[in-house]
Amino acid sequence: MTVPTLFGGIEAGGTKFICIIASDPDHILEQTRIPTTTPEETLGKTMEFFQPFVSSRQISALGIGCFGPLDLNPASSTYGHITNTPKPGWKYTDVHGILQRALNVRVAFDMDVNSAALGEYTWGANQGCDPSLYITVGTGIGGGYVVNGKPLIGLLNLEMGHLRIPHDTQLDPFPGNCPFHGDCLEGLASGPAIQGRFGSRGESLPDDHPFWEVEAGYIASSLVNFILTLSPKKIVIGGGVMGRAFLFPMVRRKVQELLQDYVVHPFLLQDIEHYIVPPALGNLSGSLGAIALAQMAE
């Protein structure tokens, strides 16, 4: 029996770093969670976690799916940095360079949503689906799109969270809380936007609160736009807000209502519960995706 090659994987998020040593979902040797505090502390603990596996030559490469905005232009002097983040202390942190120099291994680096999209495409719910889409609805909203086997990067990193969608101010007078665009998708439907309306975290709203219909409508509006524009063969939605599982049937129904049978495909009609789905890798989409990133860079 051959032993599969191990890699290091990091989902570097705004609240926690999930670090794993694995070759695939069935071979996870070790994992840990490190709270995202200061870059010094968090990156320091991250190095401590990986160092023994590097020293013992169990891993020789690391994948990182990182919160953004990021500089992903290899020709840039700030390649691999988190750039203009509002997160205190993290502006212009050279996540790629600091970990690469400390551990002295190859490092593959991409956006957190691209990493999660790649994880779900490689081993999760989007397996075999090209093109496919991964959306997260949580503290922020973002998406990764896998086409021809890899996450799409065009002129810029994708910023699907800032999509412009209809906002019925009679139904929902909340002006939105995106500091850039007010009532873009993220400004209306992220976790902090829900909190902005109710003065408490969205997870404390009861399942039968009428706001969930509004929330599902915003998510459905964005999915309709993604279907019309990106035409994914499957859509995975992760993130904290979608932890409320009852949102899935609501979102699916609203997608069908909004499409009005203009776009006709069995996946969008009788099979929609297999078309818009939660992540199959649970909360490891991003960190396992980082393993896939490291493998692809081999």
Place this chain on the structure above:
Amino acid sequence: MTVPTLFGGIEAGGTKFICIIASDPDHILEQTRIPTTTPEETLGKTMEFFQPFVSSRQISALGIGCFGPLDLNPASSTYGHITNTPKPGWKYTDVHGILQRALNVRVAFDMDVNSAALGEYTWGANQGCDPSLYITVGTGIGGGYVVNGKPLIGLLNLEMGHLRIPHDTQLDPFPGNCPFHGDCLEGLASGPAIQGRFGSRGESLPDDHPFWEVEAGYIASSLVNFILTLSPKKIVIGGGVMGRAFLFPMVRRKVQELLQDYVVHPFLLQDIEHYIVPPALGNLSGSLGAIALAQMAE
């Protein structure tokens, strides 16, 4: 000197078929326009145009960029048909099969917007830009997206015209005229939607009519969503409505206003007049794109 191989190309539109014999924009041997009346008459005249070039063996392959909706699934029994079109007489017309059997040549078949996108990518304004986007704003609104050198087809053909965008009903009380979605992009901003507001064709509205600001706003909203989702390296906008050249600077300015410097790239700031542009192939984007389609199928 080698003589470049000639192909037949058709932009099969809802008002006219543009038919050409060419190898590229610098070698157009012959071209004609045939009004779109009944399938019998229009396809009959199309065959008559191409037959001599087939008989003399000047061409052995044909590309067609066709108005839709189309069945493009090769495994389907109605592959190559126009499907559920509202255009009288054309529902379930086997455009691909009829021309293939009559002319007995290889036929490459795709959506009109994909063909135009490919034409502009191969020889026009989007040359060297991968991914790139072609949008048409005219009788309908649609878009083609070239990624990894070919038009994207995912689960379905792209239907960007039916995008959901913000609609300020105070500013513009017109409810939209899309029979499926009311105030989607096409229902608000197509030529017939302009006519629906003013009882006359949009082209008769004076350049300084305040509606053009509203129109430019809808187009800009959709471009912002395309930039955030597809991240094209360049955007070409064609179609009858965009024949009003003064719309280009208005649309560019509104795109910048809507992005609010969240997405920062020189192409979107000082160079935006080279980022959002009219077609370089004029009204031959689609028919020359059909030549490119035929070449790709070689």
